[in-house]
Amino acid sequence: MSDVVHETPSYQPLIWSNWARTASCSPAGRAAPGSEAELADVVARSAAAGRSVRAAGGGHSFTPAATTSGVLLSLDRLDALERVEPLPGTGNALVTVGAGIRLHQLNRLLAGRGLALENLGDIDRQSIAGAISTGTHGTGAGFGGLAAQVRGLRVVGTDGAVHDVGPGDPLFEASRLGLGTTGIIAAVTLEAVPAYDLLAEERPAPLAEVLESLDGPDGVVATSDHFEFYFFPATGRALTLRNTRVAPGAPGRLERAGRAARSFLDEEVLSNGAFEALNQVATAFGSLTPRLNAVSARALSPRTYQAPSHQVFCTRRRVRFREMEYAIPRELAGEVVAEVDAWLRRSGENVPFPVEVRFTAPDDVWLSTAYRRETAYVAVHQYWRLPYSRYFEAAERIFVTAGGRPHWGKLHTRDADDLAPLYPRFDDAARVRLEHDPEGVLMNRYTRKVLG
Ligand SMILES: Cc1cc2nc3c(=O)[nH]c(=O)nc-3n(C[C@H](O)[C@H](O)[C@H](O)COP(=O)(O)OP(=O)(O)OC[C@H]3O[C@@H](n4cnc5c(N)ncnc54)[C@H](O)[C@@H]3O)c2cc1C
Known part of the structure; x- marks a missing residue:
């Protein structure tokens, strides 16, 4: 060896x-x-x-x-920027990177070349290969997740052969979101877009009002580039985040503006020491949680700022938590959120973390949670020192009833028999897996459970 x-x-x-x-x-x-x-x-x-x-x-x-x-x-050492190939007439470029590159490294490299990823999730600590392999996504009704931005892969098979594959090739389709079961990804080619800023607008609002405003062609989801919202359990209060894509402004603006130019919820609540302390109090004295949630919800305040896209999309999560997230048909978002909120009120469960709701476009990635479906993502979180089973089981029942598909990288209890009917290309992915890895060398217990 x-x-x-x-x-x-x-x-x-x-x-x-x-x-x-x-x-x-x-x-x-x-x-x-x-x-x-x-x-x-x-x-x-x-x-x-x-x-x-x-x-x-x-x-x-x-x-x-x-x-x-x-x-x-x-693959941390395979983190180089290999190639940037402009796509004539679009301003876009095909960018090939080593599969181990972390998103924060990639974002910086792209920014240095006047480029950016079309959409990103909440954090940038993941590797590009890990992020695409589980279907990592952000928000934006007109935009897909990271796997939908992939245009090519180099995949190492179990015999050591390197397959250079692109759209249409079954190995590509099964590997760009495949939990590492079709080969080890050595390099990823992404289609990057010209760099852009985001004008971020955050507004506290009653949850009922937010749910009312979601749907239809004039709804806030369809009329925003990137819309999401959070709410603290049983407070009836939400914070909406609406990001609008604008031409890049002066470089370094975020650094000069400092904390004031960061998402309020992310910087002032989810990632700060006071929130950690608040969660510790909730852990020790569960009966205080409703009052603590009311404090967190009242702390939400309006904020508007502008910064380069990756600095707005991605923030730090310093308070450790556990998460379950399901992709549900977009039109059911209001109903599902109301049910989760009703369960939280009814049960009085000790949950000091907010619920997060995001939206993405349908895509054609075989095992994508947004495969051919306008999607809303509803995510429930729990502080890592608090029990989560009862809460997540209750939320999962609601998500499953709504035809939800669980995020491949977040907690859930579904298995291959449950998941196969939700993915029209499930069997195609299985065929590719079997062809390239008949011995199951690339499988583990989790992939056997969820993929069969
Ligand atoms: C704080 C926090 C915030 C998050 N925010 C979001 C979010 O906003 N949106 C979202 O969708 N998800 C989010 N996630 C989930 C996260 O993006 C995914 O779980 C992602 O897969 C993690 O990437 P990773 O590099 O850590 O991969 P890992 O968790 O290390 O691995 C994920 C999978 O990828 C496979 N893999 C890794 N490298 C390779 C390779 N080179 N070739 C083949 N397979 C490979 C692994 O075997 C595994 O199956 C968040 C998670 C946390 C903890």
């Missing part, structure tokens, strides 16, 4: 665990290849030795998506 694979001595297990501390493993070996050739060598040798092979990115999945008892790969 290549010397980049470190055998784990039995007396000192090398424990890998995820950010949320909901998944961990003791892999028999670990490797951090520094080149594509080295990666291909490790994969082929591990497979030939009968070991399973998984890659971990930033460990930001809540599910045990990356775990293995075999060989765990880190």
